[in-house]
Amino acid sequence: MLNGKKNVLLAVTGSIAAYKAADIARGFIKKGYSVTVMLTANGAKFITPMTFETLTGSKCLVDTFDRNFKYEVEHIAAAKACDLLLVAPASANVIGKIAGGIADDMVTTTILAVTAPKLIAPAMNTAMYDNPIVQDNMKKLRAYGYQFIDPAEGLLACGDTGRGKLADVEDILSVSQGILENEEGTHENAEGVSRNAEGAPENAEGIPGNAEGIPENAGGISETAWDGGEQDYAGKTVVVTAGPTQEALDPVRYITNHSSGKMGYSLAEAAAKRGAEVVLISGPTAIKKPENENISFVPVVSASDMAEAVFTYFEKADILIMAAAVADYTPKTVADQKIKKADGGMTIELARTTDILGTLKDRKKEGQFICGFSMETENLIENSRKKLFKKNLDIIAANSIVDPGAGFGHDTNKVTIIARDGEESLPLISKAETADRILDAIIKRVK
Numbered sequence: 001m002l003n004g005k006k007n008v009l010l011a012v013t014g015s016i017a018a019y020k021a022a023d024i025a026r027g028f029i030k031k032g033y034s035v036t037v038m039l040t041a042n043g044a045k046f047i048t049p050m051t052f053e054t055l056t057g058s059k060c061l062v063d064t065f066d067r068n069f070k071y072e073v074e075h076i077a078a079a080k081a082c083d084l085l086l087v088a089p090a091s092a093n094v095i096g097k098i099a100g101g102i103a104d105d106m107v108t109t110t111i112l113a114v115t116a117p118k119l120i121a122p123a124m125n126t127a128m129y130d131n132p133i134v135q136d137n138m139k140k141l142r143a144y145g146y147q148f149i150d151p152a153e154g155l156l157a158c159g160d161t162g163r164g165k166l167a168d169v170e171d172i173l174s175v176s177q178g179i180l181e182n183e184e185g186t187h188e189n190a191e192g193v194s195r196n197a198e199g200a201p202e203n204a205e206g207i208p209g210n211a212e213g214i215p216e217n218a219g220g221i222s223e224t225a226w227d228g229g230e231q232d233y234a235g236k237t238v239v240v241t242a243g244p245t246q247e248a249l250d251p252v253r254y255i256t257n258h259s260s261g262k263m264g265y266s267l268a269e270a271a272a273k274r275g276a277e278v279v280l281i282s283g284p285t286a287i288k289k290p291e292n293e294n295i296s297f298v299p300v301v302s303a304s305d306m307a308e309a310v311f312t313y314f315e316k317a318d319i320l321i322m323a324a325a326v327a328d329y330t331p332k333t334v335a336d337q338k339i340k341k342a343d344g345g346m347t348i349e350l351a352r353t354t355d356i357l358g359t360l361k362d363r364k365k366e367g368q369f370i371c372g373f374s375m376e377t378e379n380l381i382e383n384s385r386k387k388l389f390k391k392n393l394d395i396i397a398a399n400s401i402v403d404p405g406a407g408f409g410h411d412t413n414k415v416t417i418i419a420r421d422g423e424e425s426l427p428l429i430s431k432a433e434t435a436d437r438i439l440d441a442i443i444k445r446v447k
């Protein structure tokens with residue numbers, strides 16, 4: 001806290017996206033937080049300390065050995081005073097340094113001393129971002145409790161097109177706010193969040209213990225040290241469904257929904273990274289087919305195609321994750337030719353599709369694990385819990401559709417994981433991060 005306000009320590013590193021950090025700083029100020037900005041020497045080549053000093057009203061920290069300081073040991077004081085550390089944009093270099101425990105300037109020494117929640121928003125060229133070294137560094141940091149907000153896809157400063165653009169400023173602000181306002185997860189809450197040996201909050205996401213006796217860190221970020229990339233899904237076959245389905249009316253028209261497929265694809269990628277053999281059954285989406293050799297891609301169109309594919313691949317699956325938004329109804333008849341308009345209105349007769357999870361309930365073999373999804377506009381937890389029991393699921397991920405930044409199309413999500421032995425509310429975090437947390441919750445319950 002600084003002057004009674006929650007304090008964001010914003011670290012800006014050497015990336016062309018550094019100019020967007022000014023909007024981020026301003027966004028926090030508008031929301032009523034205090035902001036302290038740190039710049040790496042390379043960051044200072046893209047944007048000046050004065051910009052941030054004007055916006056935040058406080059000194060921008062650049063040089064560790066600056067004698068014109070307010071505090072005894074400035075980097076330690078800045079680390080102690082923050083409720084959230086945000087690195088945005090985070091270059092591959094700085095991510096590598098943090099992962100390697102290197103502290104050779106103001107930004108990296110301070111980060112090493114921060115015990116508050118830490119959020120990193122990478123921005124770099126696609127090939128750099130996809131480089132396994134960078135990916136491994138991020139995985140390592142995740143294991144230590146760092147959270148990430150994934151970069152977006154688009155035209156990059158270098159002229160390439162792909163993933164690597166700094167995430168949308170509004171998304172960065174809402175994820176940060178979610179962490180700052182998630183009381184147990186903040187630095188200076190009433191109970192005080194304890195820290196483990198690695199410096200990650202023991203209850204890194206601020207998940208309270210609950211009546212069912214779920215441990216405070218249940219399904220949370222692993223407290224174990226970095227082991228070179230956890231392969232806790234090795235030997236498991238995971239079937240993931242994603243995206244919407246399209247229910248044809250005639251050769252031109254169809255009925256569908258707003259599902260983007262992002263959550264399902266994130267789950268498939270995360271499970272493959274953790275060592276699983278993944279079958280991704282996807283309805284039509286705009287997402288590029290995953291290139292990971294451990295993911296078999298099965299494209300489908302309609303709810304009945306999806307049912308057929310799931311019934312086939314479920315036979316050999318250890319785990320099924322039904323993230324797809326399967327249509328509940330389909331036109332009773334599909335016209336061979338385009339339906340021509342006539343005067344007056346039109347009525348389409350719909351028939352129920354096969355309830356895939358409802359059918360699997362009786363086919364599930366001993367040891368098979370099923371995770372369903374649910375999206376509701378009201379009574380999210382109550383309705384989702386009913387579905388868990390009705391469809392004989394082991395776990396259900398309940399999606400908020402009303403929270404800003406959550407649900408269809410966003411890169412972020414706010415999910416409550418409901419299991420038979422308790423529930424766990426995740427904060428607003430990236431879909432990739434959500435995927436890992438769902439996989440954590442699944443693997444610890446798989447027999």
Ligand code: CTP
Nearest residue numbers: 322323324326327353354355356357372373374
């Ligand atoms: N699902 C399915 N087969 C369908 C429709 C949905 O297996 N034909 C799966 C979804 O993939 C999701 C879960 O069921 O995992 C959602 O449960 P469902 O009861 O279909 O939810 P809603 O459609 O939201 O239920 P309701 O319409 O009753 O609110």
